[in-house]
Amino acid sequence: MQSIEVNTHSRNELIDITSEVRKAVRSTGVTDGVLVLYVPHTTAGIVIDEVFDPSVAEDISRTLSRLVPAGAGYSHLEGNADSHIKSSIVGVSHTLIIENGELVLGRWQGILFAEFDGPRRRKVYLKVIKG
Amino acid sequence: MQSIEVNTHSRNELIDITSEVRKAVRSTGVTDGVLVLYVPHTTAGIVIDEVFDPSVAEDISRTLSRLVPAGAGYSHLEGNADSHIKSSIVGVSHTLIIENGELVLGRWQGILFAEFDGPRRRKVYLKVIKG
Amino acid sequence: MQSIEVNTHSRNELIDITSEVRKAVRSTGVTDGVLVLYVPHTTAGIVIDEVFDPSVAEDISRTLSRLVPAGAGYSHLEGNADSHIKSSIVGVSHTLIIENGELVLGRWQGILFAEFDGPRRRKVYLKVIKG
Numbered sequence: 279m280q281s282i283e284v285n286t287h288s289r290n291e292l293i294d295i296t297s298e299v300r301k302a303v304r305s306t307g308v309t310d311g312v313l314v315l316y317v318p319h320t321t322a323g324i325v326i327d328e329v330f331d332p333s334v335a336e337d338i339s340r341t342l343s344r345l346v347p348a349g350a351g352y353s354h355l356e357g358n359a360d361s362h363i364k365s366s367i368v369g370v371s372h373t374l375i376i377e378n379g380e381l382v383l384g385r386w387q388g389i390l391f392a393e394f395d396g397p398r399r400r401k402v403y404l405k406v407i408k409g
Numbered sequence: 410m411q412s413i414e415v416n417t418h419s420r421n422e423l424i425d426i427t428s429e430v431r432k433a434v435r436s437t438g439v440t441d442g443v444l445v446l447y448v449p450h451t452t453a454g455i456v457i458d459e460v461f462d463p464s465v466a467e468d469i470s471r472t473l474s475r476l477v478p479a480g481a482g483y484s485h486l487e488g489n490a491d492s493h494i495k496s497s498i499v500g501v502s503h504t505l506i507i508e509n510g511e512l513v514l515g516r517w518q519g520i521l522f523a524e525f526d527g528p529r530r531r532k533v534y535l536k537v538i539k540g
Numbered sequence: 541m542q543s544i545e546v547n548t549h550s551r552n553e554l555i556d557i558t559s560e561v562r563k564a565v566r567s568t569g570v571t572d573g574v575l576v577l578y579v580p581h582t583t584a585g586i587v588i589d590e591v592f593d594p595s596v597a598e599d600i601s602r603t604l605s606r607l608v609p610a611g612a613g614y615s616h617l618e619g620n621a622d623s624h625i626k627s628s629i630v631g632v633s634h635t636l637i638i639e640n641g642e643l644v645l646g647r648w649q650g651i652l653f654a655e656f657d658g659p660r661r662r663k664v665y666l667k668v669i670k671g
Contacts (some may be wrong), residue, residue, distance in 0.1 A: 279506055279508050279513065311667075311669070312576050312667055312669055314443050314504050314505075314506060316504075316505060316506050316513065317515075318513065318514065318515030318516075318518060319515050319517075319518075320458050320459040320465075320515065320517045320518055325628045326628075326631075326632050326633070327582050327624050327627060327628050328582040328624055331616055331618075333614075333615035333616040333617070333621075334582075334616050334621065334624045336615050336616075337614045337615050337616050337621040337624065337625060338624065338625050338628050340615075341608055341614075341625045345476060345607060345608075346472055346476075352464075352468045352472075353464035353467050353468050353471075354462055354464040354465050354467075354468050355464070356462075359464075359465065359468040362458050362459055362465045362468065362469065363468060363469050363472045365458060366456045366457075366458050366469050366499060367498060367499070367629060368628055368629070368631075369457075369499075369500060369503070369631060370457050370503075370518075371457070371503050371504050371505060372504075372631070372632075372633050373504050373576050373578075373633050373635050374576075374578060374633060375541055375576060375578050375665055375667045377541050382541065382578065382580065382665060383580065384579075384580030384581050384582065385580075386581075386582045387580060387581075387582055387632075403506055403513060405442075405443055405506045405540065406540070407442070407443055407538055407540035407669055408540065409667065409668070409669035409670065410637055410639050410644065445574050445635050445636075445637060447635075447636060447637050447644065448646075449644065449645065449646030449647075449649060450646050450648075450649075451589050451590040451596075451646065451648045451649055476607060477603055477607075483595075483599045483603075484595035484598050484599050484602075485593055485595040485596050485598075485599050486595070487593075490595075490596065490599040493589050493590055493596045493599065493600065494599060494600050494603045496589060497587045497588075497589050497600050497630055498629060498630070500588075500630075500631060500634070501588050501634075501649075502588065502634050502635050502636060504635050534637055534644060536573075536574055536637045536671065537671070538573070538574055538669055538671035539671065
């Protein structure tokens with residue numbers, strides 16, 4: 279298992295980690311298989327979406343905050359119930375394909391770390407399975 | 410493939426199945442790999458989130474019911490269109506990492522079976538891949 | 541890695557691709573393992589849900605459009621911010637289990653390609669891992 283560190287700067291923020299993930303995959307030397315990305319946090323997640331126009335990440339983040347607003351009378355008393363709910367919507371685990379030693383992504387796709395309760399120092403775990 | 414049985418008690422309910430999943434992983438003797446969790450139902454799913462304060466699960470369940478209310482003029486005539494939609498939002502498959510013979514979870518993370526059309530007797534399938 | 545082509549006919553549409561996926565799994569000859577489905581697009585995704593009553597797919601599609609309406613003042617200027625957001629909610633990667641040479645699905649489950657910015661010619665990648 280490998281690990282990537284991500285420093286986030288706002289309460290809600292989507293950060294492009296594609297190049298770090300690509301680098302980690304190459305370092306394994308595996309040419310053919312799958313990659314499991316796993317976020318060991320309960321107020322963050324992973325989104326795979328367009329990264330070339332940063333406004334897409336902003337729209338995703340703002341829309342999630344409109345659907346699941348902060349401080350909307352939740353039972354959980356730590357002030358981050360919204361963050362937990364957003365994490366459960368986008369998900370903490372995603373599986374990608376590796377071919378010819380490279381991560382397979384669509385032309386416009388990138389991997390975004392989704393922070394919903396920052397700023398914090400976060401981790402993403404990576405596990406490659408040969409196949 | 411292994412299978413866990415879950416008995417749910419309400420229409421909407423998130424049930425902590427972390428200890429059953431950990432036990433199933435240990436029983437395989439696999440020290441290093443990944444675990445695929447799969448829910449073979451169309452009105453349920455899996456959520457990985459905080460389980461130490463049960464109010465987080467309540468907030469997730471209530472917020473999903475606010476966003477996707479029951480009986481809101483759906484086409485599907487069985488009265489559980491909302492349950493199917495919630496299942497597609499949280500997802501029926503999640504992949505986790507196994508290291509040193511143990512499931513890798515963040516300090517506050519647990520695995521929740523998400524019931525959206527209970528009470529019912531449900532199943533979760535588990536498949537471990539060595540890696 | 542295998543690939544399935546999907547032709548979509550509307551802006552928003554869920555298309556049942558279960559039989560193509562089952563066929564692809566059988567063609568590998570793998571009797572035991574997992575299947576990773578991966579959509580290399582940023583305005584589409586995969587949903588696993590009921591396919592026997594087509595109204596379920598319609599309800600999912602309409603509810604996502606109610607929650608994330610088109611043209612609702614997004615920053616992204618290509619007119620498909622809603623499509624990107626919906627993709628991040630349902631997800632582009634899902635992992636299923638293979639047993640006895642067949643994809644494991646619940647009795648009512650099928651695999652739906654979720655188009656959010658069609659009509660287009662789309663692809664779904666499939667990777668089988670023995671286990």
